[in-house]
Amino acid sequence: MHKLYISKDYSSVAVGADEVALVVEKEASSRSIPLSIIRTGSYGLYWLEPLVEVQLEGTKRVAYGPVKPEDVRPLFESGFLNGGDHPLFIGDVQEHPYLKRQKRLIFERMGRLEPLSLDAYVEMGGFRGLKNALEWGQNRVIDEVTKSGLRGRGGAGFPTGIKWKTTWLAPSSQKYIVCNADEGDSGTFSDRMVMEGDPFLLIEGMMIAGFAVGANKGYIYLRSEYPLAYEILNKAIDICKQKGYLGSKLFGTSFSFDLEVYLGAGAYICGEETALLDSLEGKRGMVRPRPPLPAVKGLWGQPTVINNVITLASVPWILSYGGDAYARFGVNRSKGTLPVQLSGNLKYPGLVEVPFGISLKELIYEFGGGTRTGKPLKAIQIGGPLGPYLPESLLDIPLDYEELSKIKGIVGHGGIVAFDDSVNLAHMAHYAMEFCAEESCGKCTPCRIGSTRGMELMEKIIWGKGSRKDLELLFELCDTMINASLCGLGGMTPFPVLSALRYFPEDFGYSKQDIVAFATTN
Amino acid sequence: MDQKIEDLLAFYSTKPNGLIPFYHKVQEELGYIPKEFIPQIASSFNLSQAEVYGVLTFYADFRTQPPGKNILRICRAEACQSNGCHKLIKKAKEALRIDFGQTSADGQVTLLPTFCFGNCANGPSVSLNGKLYGRVDVQKMEKLIASIQQCYA
Ligand SMILES: Cc1cc2nc3c(=O)[nH]c(=O)nc-3n(C[C@H](O)[C@H](O)[C@H](O)COP(=O)(O)O)c2cc1C
Ligand code: SF4
Ligand code: FES
Numbered sequence: 001m002h003k004l005y006i007s008k009d010y011s012s013v014a015v016g017a018d019e020v021a022l023v024v025e026k027e028a029s030s031r032s033i034p035l036s037i038i039r040t041g042s043y044g045l046y047w048l049e050p051l052v053e054v055q056l057e058g059t060k061r062v063a064y065g066p067v068k069p070e071d072v073r074p075l076f077e078s079g080f081l082n083g084g085d086h087p088l089f090i091g092d093v094q095e096h097p098y099l100k101r102q103k104r105l106i107f108e109r110m111g112r113l114e115p116l117s118l119d120a121y122v123e124m125g126g127f128r129g130l131k132n133a134l135e136w137g138q139n140r141v142i143d144e145v146t147k148s149g150l151r152g153r154g155g156a157g158f159p160t161g162i163k164w165k166t167t168w169l170a171p172s173s174q175k176y177i178v179c180n181a182d183e184g185d186s187g188t189f190s191d192r193m194v195m196e197g198d199p200f201l202l203i204e205g206m207m208i209a210g211f212a213v214g215a216n217k218g219y220i221y222l223r224s225e226y227p228l229a230y231e232i233l234n235k236a237i238d239i240c241k242q243k244g245y246l247g248s249k250l251f252g253t254s255f256s257f258d259l260e261v262y263l264g265a266g267a268y269i270c271g272e273e274t275a276l277l278d279s280l281e282g283k284r285g286m287v288r289p290r291p292p293l294p295a296v297k298g299l300w301g302q303p304t305v306i307n308n309v310i311t312l313a314s315v316p317w318i319l320s321y322g323g324d325a326y327a328r329f330g331v332n333r334s335k336g337t338l339p340v341q342l343s344g345n346l347k348y349p350g351l352v353e354v355p356f357g358i359s360l361k362e363l364i365y366e367f368g369g370g371t372r373t374g375k376p377l378k379a380i381q382i383g384g385p386l387g388p389y390l391p392e393s394l395l396d397i398p399l400d401y402e403e404l405s406k407i408k409g410i411v412g413h414g415g416i417v418a419f420d421d422s423v424n425l426a427h428m429a430h431y432a433m434e435f436c437a438e439e440s441c442g443k444c445t446p447c448r449i450g451s452t453r454g455m456e457l458m459e460k461i462i463w464g465k466g467s468r469k470d471l472e473l474l475f476e477l478c479d480t481m482i483n484a485s486l487c488g489l490g491g492m493t494p495f496p497v498l499s500a501l502r503y504f505p506e507d508f509g510y511s512k513q514d515i516v517a518f519a520t521t522n
Numbered sequence: 523m524d525q526k527i528e529d530l531l532a533f534y535s536t537k538p539n540g541l542i543p544f545y546h547k548v549q550e551e552l553g554y555i556p557k558e559f560i561p562q563i564a565s566s567f568n569l570s571q572a573e574v575y576g577v578l579t580f581y582a583d584f585r586t587q588p589p590g591k592n593i594l595r596i597c598r599a600e601a602c603q604s605n606g607c608h609k610l611i612k613k614a615k616e617a618l619r620i621d622f623g624q625t626s627a628d629g630q631v632t633l634l635p636t637f638c639f640g641n642c643a644n645g646p647s648v649s650l651n652g653k654l655y656g657r658v659d660v661q662k663m664e665k666l667i668a669s670i671q672q673c674y675a
Contacts, residue, residue, distance in 0.1 A: 014656035186599030266582035282539035
């Protein structure tokens with residue numbers, strides 16, 4: 001019996017993984033070759049998807065990709081089931097430089113196992129973190145997470161240990177763990193990959209968080225754009241309930257934990273934690289003023305830990321190997337690894353988990369391979385739609401929260417989108433304002449009105465009718481948005497706009513001199 | 523409101539946060555959420571009509587008008603833009619003679635924008651009736667549109 005592995009991840013299926021699996025099955029049955037296809041998550045070498053891995057004798061696997069349905073017959077003819085030579089031959093994926101150069105802590109199992117096989121998960125080290133946690137007790141769990149230096153991967157980069165401690169100390173008999181799985185940023189997909197490709201990892205992370213702070217109920221707030229993640233998470237939760245991994249008095253302790261998936265409905269702002277809470281309570285997703293912090297007064301007024309998917313998925317590793325081991329990766333105050341998502345105009349787009357400290361240049365060129373179109377790279381946007389556009393000349397910057405913030409950059413959710421020289425940054429700046437206007441929750445004026453005014457100004461400028469006065473107005477508007485908005489949507493939309501103006505003034509019809517006058521204040 | 527929707531209403535109105543899941547279910551059943559339901563929803567959930575209507579209109583997923591028989595979504599976020607989604611948008615709008623948010627005159631296709639499917643590495647991304655397509659170029663877009671039109675030719 002031959003064993004094959006083909007990804008079932010949403011993005012792999014979008015480029016034909018299901019069709020390829022079907023054709024492989026048909027071709028095999030017409031040749032009377034017995035085989036079984038295991039549908040895995042994706043390694044994240046997306047330019048190679050659909051990737052077909054073949055199990056050879058022993059544990060060795062070799063891969064072929066990207067496979068189109070019409071490649072399947074020639075693959076059979078070249079004996080790929082025994083590792084035969086073919087132009088699509090990749091070899092052992094684990095030895096592929098793209099994977100080998102990474103440091104995979106969170107994604108170590110990704111692509112290798114069947115997402116819904118609890119046995120496979122446990123066999124590959126799953127639930128070791130939780131076992132340790134239950135043995136060590138709450139104090140030490142929070143201590144290890146604090147020592148690890150783990151910071152929230154959802155955007156703000158807030159230390160996770162401190163957040164947990166706050167909720168732990170908050171007096172209440174009912175506390176919640178909420179997983180922020182809204183992943184709204186363009187150019188990001190690592191949350192999706194975890195939920196689809198290794199769902200028990202997220203569940204384990206949430207259980208550890210629940211145990212640490214004394215919460216017995218968790219919610220995963222999932223965006224509706226991820227139907228496969230919804231299906232897989234629900235199945236994974238059911239499996240855990242059946243096998244006694246979720247429920248009351250788990251593993252003979254007094255710890256109980258219950259988990260539910262809650263589906264969003266197409267609102268970017270619901271990724272912001274307080275808007276998320278309102279939405280999770282069944283209301284419009286409006287941002288709440290802070291304080292109080294959700295850690296003290298969150299879901300239905302109870303102490304609530306809100307963490308991003310990747311933050312929670314980092315926790316089992318930390319609890320397995322210890323906070324110090326995790327903190328040995330990374331630099332300065334940016335500890336551990338970050339799953340960086342490379343997309344846009346790149347030859348090799350995909351998921352790259354690396355320790356902090358790697359330069360953006362390495363990510364773009366050594367992993368990403370430069371532009372797909374072969375034209376010069378003009379700009380990258382880092383940190384999602386609220387992140388700045390950076391020119392090539394700044395790419396020596398290391399991936400590091402503090403270093404990036406020196407140039408008004410953000411790590412955000414770890415997404416990097418590349419653009420070649422056909423991009424017009426004035427159009428992208430206009431788009432940023434449009435996005436903000438579209439997605440504004442409407443609670444505060446700088447964002448609600450400012451984004452629309454910003455769009456109008458940009459339109460005037462793009463049509464070549466922008467005067468110096470308009471430029472002045474635009475800077476003033478950005479200033480107001482940054483300083484007077486209630487949340488990051490209005491407060492950060494000026495980042496892409498101002499960076500575009502600063503580094504690419506020609507695209508707006510201005511000269512460097514025009515901008516310099518304002519550069520000091522912004 | 524038919525029996526099935528009544529049952530859903532009875533079930534979800536007992537939950538403290540059931541309104542959004544209820545809307546998802548109704549839309550799954552009917553394709554949209556009729557505004558006529560609002561008074562009954564409000565009284566079952568013990569909320570004001572304004573609150574119920576407020577939630578309904580806040581979220582991009584929910585609609586109060588029946589959509590076309592087919593739903594075509596095109597991602598227009600940055601990563602897809604950098605790979606040329608503008609061309610796909612232009613093609614779709616021309617071929618269907620509608621703008622985003624509209625339904626073709628024959629009621630066959632509703633065209634909607636999306637801000638990211640999480641398929642950014644394999645963009646540009648388009649979805650037709652929930653099935654996602656990656657690395658879509660203009661030819662593939664034409665084929666997708668033709669495949670819908672064949673269905674109702
Ligand atoms: C406009 C806006 C959108 C956000 N979207 C997300 C999101 O999609 N996913 C996410 O995890 N965090 C998002 N955040 C950050 C959250 O508010 C919050 O900081 C995070 O969920 C906390 O978890 P962490 O500490 O694990 O990062 C967003 C913030 C803002 C201001
Ligand atoms: S900045 Fe925008 S999204 Fe944030 S609270 Fe104000 S109006 Fe709402
Ligand atoms: S930007 Fe289009 S799928 Fe993410």
